[in-house]
Amino acid sequence: MTGYRIKIICLFVFFIFSLSTVYCLPSTDVYADTIRVLILDEDSPRIPAKNEPLEKVSEKVKGDFLVSGVHYTGEIEVWKGKNGLYVVNEIPFEEYVKSVVMAEVGTNWEMEALKVQAIISRTYAVYQRNMNGTLRYHITSSVLHQVYKGNYSDARAATAVEKTSGEILTFNGKPIEALYHSTAGGKTELPEEVFGKSYPYIKSVETSGEASPYWIWERKIPLSEIEKSLNISGFKDMAVRSYTSTGRVKEVTVTSESGERTIKSNDLRKQLGWQRLPSTNFTMTKLNDSIIFEGKGYGHGIGLCQWSALEMAKKGKNYREILSFFYPGTEIQLYEGRR
Structure with missing residues (x-):
């Protein structure tokens, strides 16, 4: 790969993320067991539509590159x-897992909790790789x-x-599809809800x-x-329409000048913003020109x-015991295809 092509790839990364600086360093490393990660800009995440045709801009570039202060290694493809x-970004699989553990929980946690995160992150990635093997990522x-x-x-x-x-x-x-989350707020939710x-x-269990x-x-x-978030005008009221079997909000009814509209609580979180509405375990009260949401969990x-899982590790539970509690009936095995 010539230096010219590397610069072209870097420019494409520049346009995607609206960055001021992108640096790339070529490499000759060869990777075996890898995973392909679609890099999303947190401010405006875009993923290809299901049947969206994609055209390769250039061949893969191996090396190190810096995007908006984030350092990536492996291969890049646009x-x-x-x-x-x-x-x-295509990288060695276990290196990917190390990065996810750090990003998801940090490293000041108990070692058994870090092992838990390593296994669920690895499991989730293996599951997604198996499901999306024919996709570009x-x-x-x-x-x-x-x-x-x-x-x-x-x-x-x-x-x-x-x-x-x-x-x-x-x-x-x-x-398994090792679903996980930050904070349950006392009790986990059922996936069917x-x-x-x-x-x-996956069952509903009591948590700390x-x-x-x-x-x-x-x-x-x-x-x-x-x-603005719900694309309505003349807001009048918002009320809980239904609850899940575990007591979380399942649907809300929004009343505006154009009538009533039912919204699933998870869609409400997505539209308002994950940080703005951390979970579906909430109550709400209209106060003047605002709504006060009070809740638990993320x-x-x-x-x-x-x-x-961290609390359980602090109390002496090992990673196998913690995983067995949250995923009953599962076994720990070595995944096929690893090198």
């Missing part, structure tokens, strides 16, 4: 679709899947990954996690912001609760 350009770098921040790890995260090298959770011999399908290895910054939260959202609430 594709063009009708909605813009997409950057895919296997997984995204954002909370749409799990957070990946490039070459971002340290000794403790690396140790947790190495001590569990190749280990994944399986059910009936197959990798959010995604419309059940998993034999009071140390989480999202154990209890409050958000005051102006009506004008709600109108994330969809399904599967393993990271902050509860």
Whole structure:
């Protein structure tokens, strides 16, 4: 690959992320067991539509590159679709897992909790890679899947990954979809309540996690912001329409000048912003020109609760015991295809 082509690739990355500086360094490393990650800009995440035709802009470039302060290694590939350009980073699989562990929970956690994160991150990635093997990418770098921040790890995260090298959770011999979230707020949610399908290895369980910054939260959202986010005018009221079997909000009814509209609570979170409405475990009160949301937890609430796993580790539970609690009936095995 010539230096000219490397510069061209860097320019494409520049346009995608509206960056001021992108640096690339060529490399001759060859990787075996890898994963392809679609790099998303957190401010304006774009993923290709299901049947969106993609045109390869250039061949892969191996090396190191810096995008908006984030250092990536491995290979970079750029594709063009009708909605813009997409950057895919292909890297060694276990290096990817190390970065995810660091990005998801940091390294000051108990080692057993870090091992838990290593296994669920690896399992989730194996599952996505198996499901999306024919796509240009296997997984995204954002909370749409799990957070990946490039070459971002340290000794403790690396140790947790190495001590569990190749280990994944399986059910009936197959990798599970290891769903997890930050904070349940006391009780995890059933997957059928959010995604419309059940998993034999995911149940609703009581959790701890009071140390989480999202154990209890409050958000005051102006009506004008709600109108803009929901694309409505003349907001009048918002009320809970239904609850899930675990007590979370399932649907809300929004009343405006144009009438009533029912919105699923998870869609409401997405439209208002994941940080603005951290979970679906909330109550709400209209106060003057705002709505006050008071709630517990962060994330969809399904599967393993990271902050509860940390509490369990602090109380002496090992990573196998923690995983068994959140994913009953699963087994830990070495995944096929690893090198």
